[in-house]
Amino acid sequence: MDNILVIAQIFDGQVKKSTNSAVTFASRVGSFIGGSYSIMALGDDLSGQTPHLSRLGAQRVILAEAPGLDQALAERWVPIIEQVVRKGSYKVVVSPSSSTGKDVLPRLAQHLEAGMASDVMDVSYEGDKLNYVRPMYAGNLNSTVQIPTEVEVVTVRQTEFDPFEAVAQESPVEMIEVPPPPEVLERIEFNDFEKSISERPDLPDAQVVVSGGRGLKSGENFKIIEELAELFGGAVGATRAAVDAGFIHNDFQVGQTGKIVAPELYIAVGLSGALQHVAGMKSSKVIVAINKDEEAPIFQVADYGIVADLFKAVPELIEEVKKLM
Amino acid sequence: MKIIVPMKRVPDPDNVDKVKISSDGKRVSSEGLDWKPNPFDEYAVEAALRLVKDSGTDKTTGEVIVASIGPEEATHQVRWCLAMGADRGILVLGDDHELDASVVARALKKLVEKESPDLVLMGKQAVDGDSNQTAQILAGMLGWPQATFAGRIETPADLSRATVTREVDGGCATVTVKFPAVISVDVRIVTPQAVNNNMIPPDKLNRDGPRYASLTGIMKAKKKPMDRYTLEDLGVDTTQRVKTISFSQPPARSGGVILDTVGELVQRLKEEARVL
Numbered sequence: 077m078d079n080i081l082v083i084a085q086i087f088d089g090q091v092k093k094s095t096n097s098a099v100t101f102a103s104r105v106g107s108f109i110g111g112s113y114s115i116m117a118l119g120d121d122l123s124g125q126t127p128h129l130s131r132l133g134a135q136r137v138i139l140a141e142a143p144g145l146d147q148a149l150a151e152r153w154v155p156i157i158e159q160v161v162r163k164g165s166y167k168v169v170v171s172p173s174s175s176t177g178k179d180v181l182p183r184l185a186q187h188l189e190a191g192m193a194s195d196v197m198d199v200s201y202e203g204d205k206l207n208y209v210r211p212m213y214a215g216n217l218n219s220t221v222q223i224p225t226e227v228e229v230v231t232v233r234q235t236e237f238d239p240f241e242a243v244a245q246e247s248p249v250e251m252i253e254v255p256p257p258p259e260v261l262e263r264i265e266f267n268d269f270e271k272s273i274s275e276r277p278d279l280p281d282a283q284v285v286v287s288g289g290r291g292l293k294s295g296e297n298f299k300i301i302e303e304l305a306e307l308f309g310g311a312v313g314a315t316r317a318a319v320d321a322g323f324i325h326n327d328f329q330v331g332q333t334g335k336i337v338a339p340e341l342y343i344a345v346g347l348s349g350a351l352q353h354v355a356g357m358k359s360s361k362v363i364v365a366i367n368k369d370e371e372a373p374i375f376q377v378a379d380y381g382i383v384a385d386l387f388k389a390v391p392e393l394i395e396e397v398k399k400l401m
Numbered sequence: 402m403k404i405i406v407p408m409k410r411v412p413d414p415d416n417v418d419k420v421k422i423s424s425d426g427k428r429v430s431s432e433g434l435d436w437k438p439n440p441f442d443e444y445a446v447e448a449a450l451r452l453v454k455d456s457g458t459d460k461t462t463g464e465v466i467v468a469s470i471g472p473e474e475a476t477h478q479v480r481w482c483l484a485m486g487a488d489r490g491i492l493v494l495g496d497d498h499e500l501d502a503s504v505v506a507r508a509l510k511k512l513v514e515k516e517s518p519d520l521v522l523m524g525k526q527a528v529d530g531d532s533n534q535t536a537q538i539l540a541g542m543l544g545w546p547q548a549t550f551a552g553r554i555e556t557p558a559d560l561s562r563a564t565v566t567r568e569v570d571g572g573c574a575t576v577t578v579k580f581p582a583v584i585s586v587d588v589r590i591v592t593p594q595a596v597n598n599n600m601i602p603p604d605k606l607n608r609d610g611p612r613y614a615s616l617t618g619i620m621k622a623k624k625k626p627m628d629r630y631t632l633e634d635l636g637v638d639t640t641q642r643v644k645t646i647s648f649s650q651p652p653a654r655s656g657g658v659i660l661d662t663v664g665e666l667v668q669r670l671k672e673e674a675r676v677l
């Protein structure tokens with residue numbers, strides 16, 4: 077019996093790796109409460125994504141296709157998901173804590189009169205209840221919460237759940253009938269999407285992240301961050317100060333209000349290490365900091381520090397790494 | 402135009418690493434820390450003021466109401482927002498550990514029914530609980546459109562609707578919502594040109610960040626009206642949908658070594674950390 081529903085994260089025609097992390101969470105919950113999971117996806121045309129989705133060990137793959145669903149408007153998505161949850165008597169609904177998950181799931185929870193835990197990092201099972209561990213206070217504390225409502229809604233942190241590996245067995249795929257748009261849709265209109273451009277991997281997926289802060293002084297100077305990241309096939313990150321100053325697109329902000337990353341290697345360049353920034357990267361395996369101020373708080377979380385002018389140290393680092401390749 | 406800005410008081414966000422867990426692991430203590438308006442809510446107040454007030458003159462095209470659910474002491478943070486320029490305050494008495502996002506949203510819904518605002522403009526997340534749920538729940542409850550994570554808001558001069566640029570994964574999504582609506586704001590909403598109501602001349606720049614309360618602002622705030630309710634007065638169902646069982650300390654990171662040369666760094670990364 078499938079009693080857990082995973083809402084897939086699809087962007088720009090691709091099923092995001094975060095979907096696989098949510099599946100790992102779902103399979104763990106399934107082993108606790110007994111039962112299995114299904115995966116639901118919403119979009120204009122999901123034929124390209126079905127092969128990926130059908131190899132994630134789900135009881136079934138549920139597709140909702142209609143023009144405009146790619147826009148992921150919560151007002152449009154919620155009644156569609158709600159109908160599936162009610163019909164299938166799902167007990168747990170989960171999505172990655174992507175911006176779509178964060179936008180849609182609380183509204184869905186309200187429709188289902190369900191409680192919701194955001195950004196879940198761990199799950200356990202005790203005396204009939206699922207216990208969710210989630211971060212608070214910019215990751216300085218964790219809380220363990222339970223959800224007493226009939227349906228439990230959660231978003232999960234991609235970095236805390238290893239992505240589910242594709243299986244050979246294919247899940248059956250079902251297309252559902254999409255209910256007509258709700259009345260509220262007359263009061264919201266999708267205008268456009270301006271994509272941030274990057275040839276680098278997505279921040280949460282990357283094995284190496286190189287982040288720059290206000291110390292870079294200009295968008296032009298961010299090129300050395302790009303260059304260093306490129307050597308590792310890594311992603312570029314930034315602080316809020318760097319984004320606010322217009323050095324780089326907001327999509328690259330790491331922190332409490334940006335992306336959460338946990339790469340093998342995180343290189344922090346010309347950033348002070350404010351706790352709102354550290355909240356987004358402190359689970360990285362190895363942290364390197366380059367900052368000219370030896371008092372900068374980033375050195376309190378870094379494994380290796382270089383106290384130097386970044387405009388000297390980064391080009392040197394690029395040269396040294398190139399020698400190894 | 403009437404705007405409600407829900408505001409939560411939180412322990413000083415720049416010192417949350419000093420928040421402590423009680424010995425039984427069941428409570429959080431922020432003793433010794435100052436209380437501040439949740440930064441995102443302060444940003445929402447700033448955005449609301451930019452929408453309806455012309456700071457150069459005393460001209461105003463609307464009313465900004467700041468509403469907080471919290472203890473009596475939260476009066477201070479509400480007054481702070483009034484000193485910034487908001488017109489009126491509402492305090493709904495409630496104890497933090499009896500609240501979750503759904504209880505807060507239910508209380509806000511009652512206030513919306515009382516006040517009939519055109520817009521609820523709020524923070525995208527309270528930086529103590531970091532839930533990021535209340536705006537979406539409230540919008541769902543009211544059946545209103547929601548524009549979350551707003552980095553820019555533009556309205557026509559008649560303030561009938563808002564075009565909102567949302568900061569989302571992979572870029573920026575722009576939507577237009579007709580009022581009444583719920584908008585939640587992200588950090589960029591306080592950059593100089595983020596709010597445009599097509600009334601303020603484009604060459605008149607806002608400062609970067611939320612405005613400070615001026616001395617006259619503080620004096621005026623003392624006389625501004627403030628309504629008080631209890632959750633009971635408002636008839637709010639206080640059933641929580643999320644129960645906090647305990648708190649724990651995540652593993653701390655400790656500082657490592659400062660190296661003298663980049664060459665040494667690369668060597669360590671290769672041989673010791675084995676990440677190269």
Ligand SMILES: Cc1cc2nc3c(=O)[nH]c(=O)nc-3n(C[C@H](O)[C@H](O)[C@H](O)COP(=O)(O)OP(=O)(O)OC[C@H]3O[C@@H](n4cnc5c(N)ncnc54)[C@H](O)[C@@H]3O)c2cc1C
Nearest residue numbers: 289290291315316317331332333346347348350353368386
């Ligand atoms: C509600 C809220 C949410 C926030 N969310 C986030 C978030 O998600 N992510 C985030 O990053 N921040 C966030 N912040 C902002 C955060 O508090 C800091 O202001 C920000 O991270 C600082 O960025 P920075 O380190 O680049 O700048 P600064 O703090 O100004 O640090 C710049 C550093 O560069 C160093 N430097 C300068 N020149 C050089 C040089 N030539 N060589 C070497 N080093 C140099 C300086 O010594 C300094 O340490 C948030 C703040 C608030 C209030």
Ligand SMILES: Nc1ncnc2c1ncn2[C@@H]1O[C@H](COP(=O)(O)O)[C@@H](O)[C@H]1O
Nearest residue numbers: 407408470523524526527532533534535
């Ligand atoms: N106790 C409260 N009183 C007033 N507003 C609140 C309260 N709690 C949350 N909010 C509002 O809801 C937003 C999101 O909070 P949260 O969902 O808790 O992260 C905040 O930025 C506030 O605008």
